Amino acid sequence: MPDEKTVNENETGAAVPGGDSQGAPAPSETAKRAGRDLSHVAPEVGVAKPDAILTARGVQRRFGGMTAVDVDYLEVERGAITALIGPNGAGKTTFFNLLTGFDRPNQGEWSFEGAPISHKSAARVARAGMVRTFQLTKALSRLTVLENVLLAATKNPGERMFASMFQPLWAATEARNKEKALEILERFRLDKMRDEYAGSLSGGQRKLLEMARALMTDPTMIMLDEPMAGVNPALVQSLLGHIQDLRDEGMSVLFVEHDMHAVRHISDWVVVMAEGRIVAEGPPGSVMKDQAVVDAYLGAHHDTDLGDDALLDPEVLARLEAEEEKR
Amino acid sequence: MEELLRVLTLALGELLAPATAAYALAAIGLNVHFGYTGLLNVGQAGFMLLGAYGFGIATISGAPFWVALLIAMAAGTLFAVILGLPTLKLRGDYLAIVTISAAEIIRMLGRSTLFDDYTGGSAGIRGGDYKGSFQELSFLPDGRTMIGPLEYLNNGSDSWWTRLFAWSLVILALVVVWLLTRSPWGRVLKGVREDEDAVRALGKNVYSYKMQALILGGVLGSLAGIIFVLPGAIAPDAMGRTMTFWVWTVMLLGGAATLFGPVLGSMLFFFVYMIVRAGMRTDVMEFLPIPTQNVDHVAGVLVGVTLMLIVIFRPQGILGNKKELALDAR
Amino acid sequence: MTADRPMIATAPRRVLAVIMAAFAALIAGAAMFAVPAGAATDDIATDCTPDASTTCVSPIVLDEEREPVAGVEVTIAGEGFEAVVTTTGEGPVSVAVPTRGTYTLTVNTDTLPADTHADPTEREVRAQTGATARGAFTIGTGPAPDPEATEPETSAPAEDDAPGAAGAEGLVEEDVTVSGLPSFGQVWQQVGSGLRFGLLLALASVGLSLIFGTTGISSFSHGEQVVIGAMGGFLLINQAGLPVWVAALLIVVIGGLTGLAQDAAIWRPLRRRGTPAAQLMLVTIGLSLALQYVLQWIEAGSMRIITTNPVPTTIAGITLSRASWVSMAVALVVIIAIALLLTKTRIGRAIRAVADNRALASATGIDPDAVVRIVWVSATALAALAGLLIGISFGSFTWNLGVQLLLLMFAAVTLGGLGTAYGALVGSILIGLVVELAGLVIPSDVRYATALLILILVLLIRPQGILGSRERIG
Known part of the structure; x- marks a missing residue:
């Protein structure tokens, strides 16, 4: 739906009062090239990116006496996969919730595509093109897989109460949406389950369904909260592949992850949080060696699973996947 | 034997009774709330009482029938907005607490001396004061008609005309709810029911959808209130918490989130309820150690126990989907 | 249960409503404390005013418009006490009874206006020291009970929520009189x-x-x-x-x-x-x-x-x-x-x-x-x-x-x-x-x-x- 996407971008662009330093959103083609090569960006906290899609400033969230999130400055590059990592309790998910409008900060602001969105509701953040998934997947259990994806379609006149009573007003849109939904389901290999209740899917399939749903909204940026958590190892590889595909189609991806190998494997840029602060930023190869990162993880009793690299070996994965399919 | 036939006739009469239609309509409204959207409205009787007052007081003040009907619907809308504003952004329990409380406020205000001139205080409003405009609408010829074992006056309070109107309204509500729930709008409601955060994350204004559902179900509740008082009188104490709980029983019995569940639930509920109550009064059941004056209490206990059993063992009701039950068991 | 709701009879009702603010208390739908208004004479004093040692019982007879009906005889009996009073059109009659307790009020149906009936004709009230226990009767036209009131559908859940504040009674044991701002x-x-x-x-x-x-x-x-x-x-x-x-x-x-x-x-x-x-x-x-x-x-x-x-x-x-x-x-x-x-x-x-x-x-x-x-x-x-x-x-x-x-x-x-x-x-x-x-x-x-x-x-x-x-x- 290229035309719909343009509408989307125009809308968010128009919402900027008087524009800003980034100007109008860059066409996705250039974004793709610029975003993937971040080697010339200095690996330091709060560094400016060549083409930032998301900029956060002085974001703080306190629970009682504890400061869960305290981020001074962060830019997220357009068209790249940025990973947000850190030990348990580092405030990653809280930061994520703040950015997506699911929690309110004590102070701070951030802008998306140049437009301030820090006080917008979760729904408006999503409509601006920043769509998230959840750590504990939220499959809408008693809706079918297809309905789950159809629900995500934007600008459906049938979703207005009075119009919805008159099918001719929305039948055409619905048919188009259905076609698109089926394409997406096919891509995530969920097309055979289209009429099953989403509640009957496995953990990994639910993650895929959530991603499919997010994709259906034509987002500019996808925020994935621990996409690998609770997923059968056999599915991890294909999930990672899907995430890379999203980037290759021009979307920006920010994902929270625990699993270092997944991070190393696919991300273009890594942001490390500890105790609510960002302690390091950089390309995946170098940031892991950063002393601050080592300290952060050791300080957290080294509870992070540094994992079994074998799991990412394509051969092992292929075997696991085959086994999964047999069951 | 003759007595059993009498009991059966009474029970058959319940199937078509205006009160059965009223409960069916109220349960259709509650089904929009709970069945489709997951809203815990525990004050449906408040909507009904408000609708009844709105209709009755407007008619007494001289409003024509359809205007009075609109006023009752407007009262239901307003009530829904007032209840929804503070609660729909909070966890579901708060709506439950606020609705049961607000329904009670309506009843207290209605029966209080404050508005005695309008509501007639605890004595309520006599049916004769507001029924005129409705009964004038009737196009049925005067007289009595017998259909099967049931015989009623064509026109009047407890008449075929009242039944015809009541059930027409129920059918109209069914059509509207059917159109709405099979549409993308209905899909959003179901999404909200399943997980409102997920729906919010997809860019839908969940608050607005919940409010729309609360209003729609509430307006259906107000209309149900009118039906309920058309054959009788407006008595605030007859439209309290127990009524709300009965509407819940009716809806869950038939099957929440199913189109015909509330109607089936209402018919079955009142059919069985009449058999139990009238049956316990017959000579056949004399061996039961239940004095006649306690029959209603026993029946009431049975209603409560039934509600518990439905919720525990068959939460999807009679018409509910087996596949959905399988999901619940996971 | 529906018939024994307390009722407000005297006009103008608004004035009474204000007075009620100070006086009213409901006992479980049967009795009501209220300010005794006008007095009427009969063979016993009917202008009882409750105080720390006085207990009053007041029968009220109302017509369908909830206006008081005059000339109806009501027997008050209980706790070894019995008296017959006649209602007046001006205000409730209130009788001092010797002790708090349960009293039965019975309407003498012969004294009702022609072609009316009371349903029920007998009512129990519980009298409390320092208060007036009211028992209200509604009379309807025609000899039979109002069919609308006893219709099975509408009366089914009517047993719920008998009037008002069961818990309220004691809360106003110590009635406060308010005229204007409370002291x-x-x-x-x-x-x-x-x-x-x-x-x-x-x-x-x-x-x-x-x-x-x-x-x-x-x-x-x-x-x-x-x-x-x-x-x-x-x-x-x-x-x-x-x-x-x-x-x-x-x-x-x-x-x-x-x-x-x-x-x-x-x-x-x-x-x-x-x-x-x-x-x-x-x-x-x-x-x-x-x-x-x-x-x-x-x-x-x-x-x-x-x-x-x-x-x-x-x-x-x-x-x-x-x-x-x-x-x-x-x-x-x-x-x-x-x-x-x-x-x-x-x-x-x-x-x-x-x-x-x-x-x-x-x-x-x-x-x-x-x-x-x-x-x-x-x-x-x-x-x-x-x-x-x-x-x-x-x-x-x-x-x-x-x-x-x-x-x-x-x-x-x-x-x-x-x-x-x-x-x-x-x-x-x-x-x-x-x-x-x-x-x-x-x-x-x-x-x-x-x-x-x-x-x-x-x-x-x-x-x-x-x-x-x-x-x-x-």
Whole structure:
């Protein structure tokens, strides 16, 4: 739906009062090239990116006496996969919730595509093109897989109460949406389950369904909260592949992850949080060696699973996947 | 034997009774709330009482029938907005607490001396004061008609005309709810029911959808209130918490989130309820150690126990989907 | 039940409504305290004005328009007293009776206007010292009862919610007269009544809050649990004649046993199945329905626990019955004990831990199942005790006491902060004060509405309540 996407971008662009330093959103083609090569960006906290899609400033969230999130400055590059990592309790998910409008900060602001969105509701953040998934997947259990994806379609006149009573007003849109939904389901290999209740899917399939749903909204940026958590190892590889595909189609991806190998494997840029602060930023190869990162993880009793690299070996994965399919 | 036939006739009469239609309509409204959207409205009787007052007081003040009907619907809308504003952004329990409380406020205000001139205080409003405009609408010829074992006056309070109107309204509500729930709008409601955060994350204004559902179900509740008082009188104490709980029983019995569940639930509920109550009064059941004056209490206990059993063992009701039950068991 | 609602007869009604603000109190749909208005002469004095030692009974006969009907003879009989009075058109006739107790009013149907009937023709009222017990009769035209009123469909649920404030009676034992602004003395007196109500309400709602905190259930049957205690008092003290303290212990044990039985039979199996909280809430609705009909079955009328006349006792300028003061003391002691229990003992800390974070508590070796069982038992035991104390200090109650209390408990618990134990205490006291003080400025039959109004305002302004935290509400 290229035309719909343009509408989307125009809308968010128009919402900027008087524009800003980034100007109008860059066409996705250039974004793709610029975003993937971040080697010339200095690996330091709060560094400016060549083409930032998301900029956060002085974001703080306190629970009682504890400061869960305290981020001074962060830019997220357009068209790249940025990973947000850190030990348990580092405030990653809280930061994520703040950015997506699911929690309110004590102070701070951030802008998306140049437009301030820090006080917008979760729904408006999503409509601006920043769509998230959840750590504990939220499959809408008693809706079918297809309905789950159809629900995500934007600008459906049938979703207005009075119009919805008159099918001719929305039948055409619905048919188009259905076609698109089926394409997406096919891509995530969920097309055979289209009429099953989403509640009957496995953990990994639910993650895929959530991603499919997010994709259906034509987002500019996808925020994935621990996409690998609770997923059968056999599915991890294909999930990672899907995430890379999203980037290759021009979307920006920010994902929270625990699993270092997944991070190393696919991300273009890594942001490390500890105790609510960002302690390091950089390309995946170098940031892991950063002393601050080592300290952060050791300080957290080294509870992070540094994992079994074998799991990412394509051969092992292929075997696991085959086994999964047999069951 | 003759007595059993009498009991059966009474029970058959319940199937078509205006009160059965009223409960069916109220349960259709509650089904929009709970069945489709997951809203815990525990004050449906408040909507009904408000609708009844709105209709009755407007008619007494001289409003024509359809205007009075609109006023009752407007009262239901307003009530829904007032209840929804503070609660729909909070966890579901708060709506439950606020609705049961607000329904009670309506009843207290209605029966209080404050508005005695309008509501007639605890004595309520006599049916004769507001029924005129409705009964004038009737196009049925005067007289009595017998259909099967049931015989009623064509026109009047407890008449075929009242039944015809009541059930027409129920059918109209069914059509509207059917159109709405099979549409993308209905899909959003179901999404909200399943997980409102997920729906919010997809860019839908969940608050607005919940409010729309609360209003729609509430307006259906107000209309149900009118039906309920058309054959009788407006008595605030007859439209309290127990009524709300009965509407819940009716809806869950038939099957929440199913189109015909509330109607089936209402018919079955009142059919069985009449058999139990009238049956316990017959000579056949004399061996039961239940004095006649306690029959209603026993029946009431049975209603409560039934509600518990439905919720525990068959939460999807009679018409509910087996596949959905399988999901619940996971 | 529908016919014996109290009614306001005299015109102009608005004036009366204002006077009502000061005087009105309802006893379970049968009796009503009100200002005796005009006087009429008969063979006995019919201008009884209640005071500390006078008890009045006033029969009222109304027509369909709720206007008083003159010239109807009514016999007042009971407690060894009998008198015949004739109604007047000007105002209610009120007769002084020798002692508080139950009186039967019987309409002499021969004296009714032609072609009318009264239904029923006989009514029981309970007279209280210092108040007027009203019994109202409605007469209709035609010889037969109004068919509309007895239609099976409409009358089916009519037994619910017999009028008004069962719990209200005692709250206005000490009637305050207000004309214009209330005086400091009146306000102070109502503060006392408010504290009494608040303390007793707190005792009842702590359990509701604990249940919510540990299980996530908003228990709609908690009101009936309170009535179980009050009715236990009626059966054990009034009927069986047990000493109050023995009965109180028994009632607490019985209340706790109902909680234990419910947990074993319903809640634990449902917890095992992982039933969602919303569904459990619906189960409590069913339980509430079943219990209220059982209670109504046992005794549908008004009940008294202690039959002797209350002894007015003044402390710090506040006059309440001695039983009320004792009840308040008991409630206070028990509440302090609960607070100590929750903070100082292992089980108390376990309860708070489970309420705070069930998974975490379970990970630290606490058995949530055992904790929840203890919570159900103690919540129902406390509710029973509260019911007994409320029944004693408010004079009399009916089975539907639970309805009113449930709403006030919800309001109190939400106001204080849903799921926090101290919140229930703070919220209850505030609700008690507001409800009692509101009685000074608005008609007392709508003062409960103020509590519910506060509830809605709290949710708009600070939904987490006074002591709650923001994270619990979303």
